[in-house]
Amino acid sequence: MAVARKIPKIMETPTAFCAGCGHGILNRLIAEVLEEKGYEKNHIMILGVGCDCNMNFTWGGDKLQCAHGRATSAARGAKYGRPDTLIISYQGDGDAYVIGFSDTMNVAYVNANITTFVVNNTNYAMTGGQMSWTTMPGQSTTTSVAGRDCESTGTPIKVPEIIAGNFDVAYVARGSLHSAKEINKTKKYVRNAIEAQLNQEGFSLVEVIAQCPTNWRVSTMDANEWMKEKVIPYYSLGEFKKRGGDEA
Amino acid sequence: MKGVKSMKEMWKGNHAIAEGALRGGLEFYAGYPITPQTEVMEYLSYRMPELGRHFIQAENEIAAINMVFGASATGKRSMTGSSGPGISLKQEGISYMCYNDLPCVIVNVQRWGAALGTLDSSQTDYLRDTRGGGHGDYRLIVWAPNSIQETVDLLYEAFEKSEEYRNPVEIYSEAALGQMMEPCEMPELKERGYDLDWSWDGTDRDHKRVAQQDKPAHHKAKYKKIIENEQRWESVETDDAEYVFVALGLPSRVARDAVKRLRADGEKVGLIRPIAIWPYPVKAFEELHEGVRGFLSIESTDMGQHVEDVALAAKRGFEANIPVYLHATNQKIPKVKEVIEVYRQMKKGELKEAF
Numbered sequence: 001m002a003v004a005r006k007i008p009k010i011m012e013t014p015t016a017f018c019a020g021c022g023h024g025i026l027n028r029l030i031a032e033v034l035e036e037k038g039y040e041k042n043h044i045m046i047l048g049v050g051c052d053c054n055m056n057f058t059w060g061g062d063k064l065q066c067a068h069g070r071a072t073s074a075a076r077g078a079k080y081g082r083p084d085t086l087i088i089s090y091q092g093d094g095d096a097y098v099i100g101f102s103d104t105m106n107v108a109y110v111n112a113n114i115t116t117f118v119v120n121n122t123n124y125a126m127t128g129g130q131m132s133w134t135t136m137p138g139q140s141t142t143t144s145v146a147g148r149d150c151e152s153t154g155t156p157i158k159v160p161e162i163i164a165g166n167f168d169v170a171y172v173a174r175g176s177l178h179s180a181k182e183i184n185k186t187k188k189y190v191r192n193a194i195e196a197q198l199n200q201e202g203f204s205l206v207e208v209i210a211q212c213p214t215n216w217r218v219s220t221m222d223a224n225e226w227m228k229e230k231v232i233p234y235y236s237l238g239e240f241k242k243r244g245g246d247e248a
Numbered sequence: 249m250k251g252v253k254s255m256k257e258m259w260k261g262n263h264a265i266a267e268g269a270l271r272g273g274l275e276f277y278a279g280y281p282i283t284p285q286t287e288v289m290e291y292l293s294y295r296m297p298e299l300g301r302h303f304i305q306a307e308n309e310i311a312a313i314n315m316v317f318g319a320s321a322t323g324k325r326s327m328t329g330s331s332g333p334g335i336s337l338k339q340e341g342i343s344y345m346c347y348n349d350l351p352c353v354i355v356n357v358q359r360w361g362a363a364l365g366t367l368d369s370s371q372t373d374y375l376r377d378t379r380g381g382g383h384g385d386y387r388l389i390v391w392a393p394n395s396i397q398e399t400v401d402l403l404y405e406a407f408e409k410s411e412e413y414r415n416p417v418e419i420y421s422e423a424a425l426g427q428m429m430e431p432c433e434m435p436e437l438k439e440r441g442y443d444l445d446w447s448w449d450g451t452d453r454d455h456k457r458v459a460q461q462d463k464p465a466h467h468k469a470k471y472k473k474i475i476e477n478e479q480r481w482e483s484v485e486t487d488d489a490e491y492v493f494v495a496l497g498l499p500s501r502v503a504r505d506a507v508k509r510l511r512a513d514g515e516k517v518g519l520i521r522p523i524a525i526w527p528y529p530v531k532a533f534e535e536l537h538e539g540v541r542g543f544l545s546i547e548s549t550d551m552g553q554h555v556e557d558v559a560l561a562a563k564r565g566f567e568a569n570i571p572v573y574l575h576a577t578n579q580k581i582p583k584v585k586e587v588i589e590v591y592r593q594m595k596k597g598e599l600k601e602a603f
Contacts, residue, residue, distance in 0.1 A: 039450075041450065041451050041452065042450040042451065043450050044322075044448050044450050046318065060452070061450075061452050062448055062449070062450050062451060062452040062453075063452075064318070064321050064348075064448055065348075066314065066317065066318075066344070067314060067317075067340050067341060067344050070310065070311070070314035070317075070341070073306075073310075073311040073312075073314035073315050073317075073318070074314045074315065074317045074318035074321075075318055076304070076315050076318060077276065077278065077314070077315035077316060077317060077318025077319035077320070077321075077322070077324075077326070078318035078319065078321060078322045078448065079318075080276055080302045080318075080319050080322075080324065081276070081318065081319045081320075081321070081322025081323055081324045081447075081448075082322045082448070082449060082450055085322075085449065085450035086450070102307060102308065102311070103307075103310075103311055103314070106306075106307040106311060
């Protein structure tokens with residue numbers, strides 16, 4: 001039976017992302033969870049710099065644009081200012097894992113009671129597709145034209161594993177947006193991360209593997225296939241850390 | 249106790265900065281250790297929890313200013329502080345605060361030089377701090393106290409001023425001013441007591457920001473208003489002065505002593521002491537009489553920085569081209585004898601003007 005799905009109020013303005021981009025899906029998942037939890041009017045999206053800047057003009061909830069890489073630090077300050085408000089940093093992989101690596105590590109290190117969503121699309125998308133620390137081995141980008149050479153540039157970074165394996169945080173997971181099944185799982189991770197903050201458990205981070213057909217220079221459907229074949233085998237999905245002894 | 253005048257006590261400059269900010273309503277501090285400013289955060293690290301306020305020792309200066317960015321946006325009276333090198337690291341965050349019209353207080357207890365520099369007392373951050381410091385066209389309200397009491401008094405007012413204009417206020421201190429002790433009277437603790445109606449509270453209410461395309465006009469109007477209303481200075485014996493010393497911070501205390509001694513010798517000298525160094529007190533120059541024959545900037549810099557503002561202000565105050573001289577003392581605070589000697593050379597025409 002067909003189920004009528006209401007568009008969350010937060011998503012009333014159409015997103016400004018490219019066709020086939022994963023950001024819109026993640027926006028929707030977060031918006032749905034915020035409405036389910038009754039936080040559509042009690043949250044602040046602390047925005048990183050990258051494609052997420054588009055959300056300044058489309059996200060229908062409170063939002064604050066930060067400096068590149070610093071969203072988690074700003075979120076830490078904002079959580080002090082508004083302890084009863086959901087404080088969420090929304091960042092890309094370049095923002096949270098490269099220029100903002102220190103900020104991300106340090107909020108995890110102190111287990112700050114904030115939630116971070118990181119869109120990992122394996123490149124610097126907003127600036128036109130440069131290599132990121134998440135770029136796959138051999139992946140062609142505008143700064144690794146012949147394909148990423150891991151010998152000289154390192155292997156793709158796994159920040160959720162670093163955090164889950166080293167810091168006493170509340171929740172860490174990695175989801176993907178390449179299929180309906182994984183999107184549903186990712187929504188569960190989003191919900192768990194937000195609940196971790198509401199339960200005062202501390203830092204929660206969900207990395208979301210997302211499509212970037214524009215910069216991968218493939219069609220939308222081919223992007224999903226490429227994710228499934230090349231990205232997911234390397235970036236394993238699931239929950240890496242959960243409070244209450246339920247560690248995956 | 250209310251109604252009882254509190255006693256003057258000996259306060260170390262950096263501790264006075266911390267307590268003065270708390271008396272003025274400081275609620276959130278994030279900082280990173282650096283000599284000669286560290287005592288500010290050491291003091292706050294135990295004093296803030298006592299008062300139920302929040303202190304964070306950040307992992308670096310960049311994170312610290314961005315924590316302040318978040319706390320300020322959510323309406324908390326927030327402060328960070330450092331010395332020259334650390335303030336350099338904070339510049340991007342300061343630029344973001346100005347662009348977003350966020351208030352905060354920044355304390356710079358300066359040390360000498362570029363790069364690591366030295367721990368000597370100096371004023372070598374003058375141009376950076378009075379010109380905004382980061383990318384884009386903005387300014388901070390910058391106050392340069394010359395005593396520990398004045399440091400406290402300015403900090404006590406700083407949060408309100410910062411909220412009035414929705415712009416950061418910087419306290420421009422110096423290593424020696426942070427390290428020395430002086431008798432000081434602390435004002436009573438005060439709080440804002442109301443919510444800033446534009447602050448971020450999660451409801452997506454109006455943050456009273458202006459659209460990007462309106463930013464240039466908005467900032468121009470804001471800073472124009474600050475320039476009109478916030479010039480602060482002290483003039484000493486300038487009514488009939490033929491030569492006017494211009495000095496701020498610790499060198500201004502030396503300049504004042506030099507004026508006193510030279511006046512005792514019958515010399516017609518005076519002093520303008522900018523308290524706000526941005527907006528620069530051009531009005532102090534405009535109200536001088538026409539008989540001024542020269543200005544002398546006395547400053548703890550290497551090549552002269554404040555002297556540029558003296559020259560610009562002299563141009564505003566006088567149609568004639570009044571010579572502007574410089575006495576820059578590098579890593580040292582100038583000495584009274586030295587200033588008197590420079591004055592005599594200037595008067596005899598033996599000193600080459602800077603402008």
